[in-house]
Amino acid sequence: MSSEVGRTDIAAAFRELGAQPGDILLFHSSLKSMGHVDGGPQTVIDGALDAVAPGGTVAVPTLWYNGKPLERREEDFDLNNSPAWNGLVAETMRQDPRAVRSNHFSHSVSAIGPRAAELADSHGAGRRFPSPWSETAFAEVSPWSKLYQFNALYAFIGCTMNSCTMKHWIESRYAAGLLDRLPEAERDRCRKQLAYERQKAPWCFFDGRAMHRRLAAQGLIRTARLGEAPVFAFRTRPMVDAALRELARDPEKWFSPAFLEWRKTILDLIH
């Protein structure tokens, strides 16, 4: 028989993962991984809010752009109506009247709580960073950068680190770190070689599950169970810093031949 999961179970699991009163908590989820959730996706959101009460803020990625530029164009994004493709909890969060959604076509976040507006504000402002989706998705001012600054608790219910959006923020910083070492005259040309279309340009995607194992070995990941689902979480700042160190230490292990080729051209220009 499948498990019956309620709001208190959800709050308890997030607390076991380290959620504290006043915390900032972002999570990715699979609803059905838990078994039957009494009250459905809304219960998951309310349970997460309980875990960080009083004074906490809960965020969920509410992504609209699906990587198909012919199907979904940036100018068609409608902050109030464009649905989230990344699961029923995300779509429910987006429609929650308490939620504030960041205004970004590909990597928006919706959040509830006292710091929700701060988290969602001005998505895309400040310095831009390369990514396959846009150069504003992981900008200096973006919920993703703020999750790092605030050292948010970053959690997963029944899904793996391959669905970790912060992974792409890490990739954006890795690529930018290489570009920053170039003479200014070369930087823009090389940046443009990292185009937005995933199929046609090199990008420094790395394997989330393998990174999970590396980070777990360093004691950075807490695990628990929620109904039938495995759940885990890390604190954003130590996780990001450790992942960037891993990528820098052993690029050949992590990156595709196409990206390593691009990286080599950059290193040749630097030396």
Ligand SMILES: CC(C)(COP(=O)(O)OP(=O)(O)OC[C@H]1O[C@@H](n2cnc3c(N)ncnc32)[C@H](O)[C@@H]1OP(=O)(O)O)[C@@H](O)C(=O)NCCC(=O)NCCS
């Ligand atoms: C893709 C993903 C969402 C699929 O998970 P899922 O559980 O199958 O789908 P959802 O979370 O949307 O929930 C819908 C499912 O829950 C079921 N469901 C409905 N009510 C439910 C309830 N009360 N209790 C439990 N399950 C329920 C639905 O029937 C549906 O299952 P079905 O498709 O077999 O009919 C998940 O695996 C994942 O990867 N989540 C993270 C996504 C993400 O944030 N990606 C970021 C990319 S950078």
